[in-house]
Amino acid sequence: MTGKNVKTWINEISADGVTVQQSQNAYIKWADKYDEDLEKHAFTGPGKVAQIVRDQILNQPVGDVRILDVAAGTGLVARELKKFGFRHIDALEPSEAMLKEAKKAHLYINYFVEFISESQTTIAESSYDVVTGSGLFANEAHVPCEALYEMIRVVKPGGLIVLCGRNHLLNDSETYKRLEPLMDKLESDKKWKKVLREIWPGYLKGIDGVAWCYQVL
C-alpha cells in the first residue's frame, strides 16, 4: 500500500514544473496500485474512448480492426476495447512499470516501449486503423501537442484517432492551450477531419472529460 490518494498522485505525475523524469518515477511507484486507485475514482476515460471507437467503426468487423493505444499505461483502454470484441491492440508506452501490469493481463499484442512526440517512433507509416489515447495529455511531462503529427502518420487514410483527457487542461495548462488550435490547423491543412468532440461529467470524480474523434485524410 502506498497510502496516497489519486489527487496526490495526479500532482506527482503532472503538477506544473514536474519533469519527464519525475513524472516517470512517480509512475514506477504508482503502477501496481494505479488500476485500483482509478477504479475507486470511477475513471471513465478508457470506457469513453472504447465506446467512441465502437460507435464509429462501421465498415469493418471489430475483430479485424488494428489499434494502437498511445500512452497505454496499465492497459485500461485495451480492457474496455476487448469488451466490444476488438483483439488487434498494440501499446505504445514509455513506462516499463506501467506496461508490466498490462502484460500480466495479456492486454496487448505488441508493446512499443517509447515516448511519442513530434519525432518519428519506430512504427511504420499507415500501420493502424485506429489510434486511441486516454489520459495522455497531463502536462508537459506527458504527450506533447505536436505528437498529433506522429499519430496521423501511423494511421491509414480513412482511419480514426480517438483521444480523451481532463477538459480543464485546455484552459489551465500552458501546454494544452495550444492543443485545440493545433487540432483545428490540422483540419484546415486537410490532414484530418473532425468526427466528434464531446464533453462529459465524471471523467474522474468531480472532473469533466473531453473526447475527440478525428478521421485521417
Ligand SMILES: C[S@@+](CC[C@H](N)C(=O)[O-])C[C@H]1O[C@@H](n2cnc3c(N)ncnc32)[C@H](O)[C@@H]1O
Ligand atoms: C494517466 S496515464 C494514462 C494511462 C492509460 N491510457 C489510462 O487511461 O489509464 C498516462 C500515461 O502516459 C505515459 N506517457 C507520458 N508521456 C508519454 C509520451 N510522450 N508518450 C507516450 N506515453 C507517455 C505515462 O508513462 C503514463 O503511463
